[in-house]
Amino acid sequence: MIAPRSDKLHGITAASIERYLLLKGWARDYNFTVYFDRMEFRIISSLSQDGKLPLDYATDCIEGLKELILYSACAEQNAQPICFRATNAAKEYLESFKLVQTEVGSFVINIDIQVVDDRAEMIGQNK
Numbered sequence: 001m002i003a004p005r006s007d008k009l010h011g012i013t014a015a016s017i018e019r020y021l022l023l024k025g026w027a028r029d030y031n032f033t034v035y036f037d038r039m040e041f042r043i044i045s046s047l048s049q050d051g052k053l054p055l056d057y058a059t060d061c062i063e064g065l066k067e068l069i070l071y072s073a074c075a076e077q078n079a080q081p082i083c084f085r086a087t088n089a090a091k092e093y094l095e096s097f098k099l100v101q102t103e104v105g106s107f108v109i110n111i112d113i114q115v116v117d118d119r120a121e122m123i124g125q126n127k
Helices: 014-023 055-077 088-094 118-125
Strands: none
Touching (some): 055 088
């Protein structure tokens, strides 16, 4: 396949593409969340094999993501290999990031703890 020449694409704008699609019967979905970039992380670890993570480990993961975003913002402001101290502007930018729901109307964080099984505990005492 031959790539199109750039002179054939000159003058094409987002508005002209939208008009073309509307003329072809497409309808714009104004509820589509195109105004966000989303980062999604999957934790694959021996600690998560049973579908659970220790709370301390999960907290460390969230803190690590926070540091990644903070120092990435810092590097965008002042490109250098190491950012020793986050700037105030980077800290303010960090505040605009949100932990978002997985589906509309769904924001779930489950934290489990094994509870004592009274019956099993009583059987253990009778031995």
